[in-house]
Amino acid sequence: MNGKKGSCVMIDINLMSKAVPPEAVRKSGGGGLAPSRKWIRDVWEFAREDTNRVTFSLKVGLAVLLASLLILFRGPFEVFGNNIIWSIITVSMIFEYTVGAMFNRGFNRALGSLLAGIFAIVVMHVGLSSGHIAEPYVIALSIFFIGAATSFMKLWPSLVPYEYGFRVVLFTYCLIIISDYRMGSPVRTAMERLYLIAIGGMIAVLVNVLIFPIWAGDQLHRELVSCFSSVADSLEECVEKYLRDEGLDRPEFSKKVMDEFPDEPAFRKCKATLNTSSKLESLANAAKWEPPHGRFMHFFYPWSEYVKVGAVLRHCAYEVMALHGCLHSEIQAPYNLRCTFQHEILDATNQAAELIRSLAKDISSMKHTLHSSPLRRVHSSTERLQRSIDTHSYLLTRFTSPPPMTVFLLPNCRITLQHPLSQSQGLLRQVERAVLQQQQQR
Structure with missing residues (x-):
């Protein structure tokens, strides 16, 4: 195995290629009991994450x-017969x-x-x-025409939200x-089925x-608020880790490090925020079908604005992801x-x-309490950071040393020292040359 500070020899002796570790034997000794317990625990945790799943x-x-x-x-069965299956x-x-999704x-x-019944x-x-x-x-041609027409129309861009309706027409x-082709009174049978579909609905x-x-409106509201909180938490975690990391024992930037990213809370939260695009859109489309309820007692509530705010928030999450990538970059600033x-x-x-959490709080309470003071504090803090960078700009050069120091040894003799403490030999040479130059001028 080759290393950066030397080399060593690693000998791997495999005496039992098919040997099973004792831990694996102990784990498998319980038979199917351990997997069943794990499955029950996973189901319990899945239900605890959102109790609405059990309710649904x-x-x-x-x-x-x-x-x-x-x-x-017996009474309904004698009236409708086997057509009751349509209600189920x-x-x-x-x-x-x-x-909202059910109404849609x-x-x-x-x-x-x-339409299919007509x-x-x-x-x-x-x-x-x-x-x-x-x-x-006539029946065969009608089936061909209905199948071709519904399949073509559900691909039309403006009719994509009604794709399920076209499938229902064909089905x-x-x-x-087909089922009433050999039966009598097909009109009566079709009407009964439409009644049973209405009863099931x-x-x-x-x-x-x-x-x-x-x-869906409540879920959309809570999902957007949680996205704000996730971005704020991820930003603080990335910066704290960047300032806390001393750069010791840093692993090489490889696929192994990339695989370890999901284990970090900041990465998980940002990734979850970036993956909410389709969820927010589906919830907004479903919320449009819901009647006024709870805190949303207005007709034509602007649910589409939630999607726009979520898109802007995802841009902030991209910036935090870029900061997270700096934590695992090969080139790092000194501690x-x-x-x-x-x-x-x-x-x-x-x-x-704090500004992001203030926005989340305003959205959660549905009250505009955010003033310009948090935004002014953000601007002032960034200006102070920029001034500090400008003041210590000499630290960002290749040689992190103070500005050049000028020493006057003799009249009309000036020496500029770049590294006065580390290069003593160069200093002596500069002094000798300056003294000789002064003597020649005299």
Whole structure:
């Protein structure tokens, strides 16, 4: 193994290539008990992170149970028959985590089922009126046309939010028209299925809205506030580590170091903030479908502004990520140089973090209490840091030494010393040359 300060020989003797460490034997001695405990602990931690996950699961089970009662009781089953399965399918398909997402999907489901039912009834009438010979061809051409049209329209940029609705049109139309081809009274069967889809949708809406509702607007609000706090914490952690690191035993900048980045809190928080783009957009789109609720008692609440603020905040997170990259750079400033500007750097960092937390507090309380004083303090702290850098600019040169010192030995004889304490031999030579030059001038 070659090192930077010398070399040594490393001998690796492998006596048992297939030997199993004793620790592994002890761990595997319990059979499947240890993995099962780990799985239970992971499930428990996953549920503790967000209790709404458990609430959502229980609500889905309740909604499916209520829809299944239409089959379990004899009266509804005698009226609708096996078509009751459409209510259960509707509940399982439109029930979403948040109320806004469910309204969005429910609207697509309702509109798609209505259009599919209308198309199916029209095509059935056309097929019956065209005769038994032409009816299969009419149905086949209609299926081809509906499949091609819905698949093309869901790719249209302005219709992308309604992509699920086009899938429902194709799915429902094919099931209605194919399953009723050999049955009598197809119009009655199609209407019954539309009724059952409406019943399933009403069950899902009532359960999701009336029993511990999970609002997308509230989640969007909390997510944006947590992003502000994460950026402020990451900024302080990066600067504190930069000033605390003395540069001893620094590992080489390699893939191994890159793999260790996720273990650092500052890196994790910044990465989580940068990955919130799609989440904020989806929550904002879902919140637009929600009725006024809680603190958001205004129609047409500007949810899109949350997405814009999140985009600006991600630019700040990129800057913090750049600071984090400086911690693992191969080229580092000396530790004593960092200590020279430590007070000014900490002051500027604390003022910037306080400003970010003030913005988060204003967004959380939905009150404009932020004045210009935090921003002025940030500007003044950065100006003090800049003045300190200008004052000690000589430390940033290649040779970190004080400015040149001029010594007058004889009249009209001046010597400029660059390193008066470290280069004694050069000093003597300069003195000798100056004395000889003075004698020659005389």
